[in-house]
Amino acid sequence: EPEVTQTPSHQVTQMGQEVILRCVPISNHLYFYWYRQILGQKVEFLVSFYNNEISEKSEIFDDQFSVERPDGSNFTLKIRSTKLEDSAMYFCASTMRETQYFGPGTRLLVL
């Protein structure tokens, strides 16, 4: 069964460094999303992406964040200058219609 994959599974970085989180959505899906989950908290929406542009973004998704679909398969989330509070599990999701399928997540730790 097709699934969303994410790399790396874990990332440790120093505050102020740039990180790129990678996702490969399910191949025939058209809508892509990033969510995050701070430890012990609820899953929060960051951004949605359709037709090579951002459809919607949350207040969390400020100028330090960007997304890109550089080719036909990858979908990336870049954090330009990480802060301590960016430490979280980041989930990518994709959908063709309604059901959003989530990847296993990247656990980001900012020191």
Next chain:
Amino acid sequence: SQQGEEDPQALSIQEGENATMNCSYKTSINNLQWYRQNSGRGLVHLILIRSNEREKHSGRLRVTLDTSKKSSSLLITASRAADTASYFCATDAGAGGTSYGKLTFGQGTILTVHP
């Protein structure tokens, strides 16, 4: 309370018992989805119910939706130790059409099934 609030926050039962989790939300929705998350792992989609549906079944799962009360329930019958996980409801209040919107998640219910 916020969109997608589950109760109880934690539920502890014995194997073989039924587990019922509830979710309330505030805005109109297109659909409501239930997800499962094992500790520190990814989100696994369980079931989706559309706003014009009242009940759906999938294996041992039964979901109901009451749009007049803005609430949903997830029933897991004949629970197993392997059902131990966190369960989240997530609402899609997007515009639909060519846009499938963000999901708004609740805090989740932590279910523990004792063997």
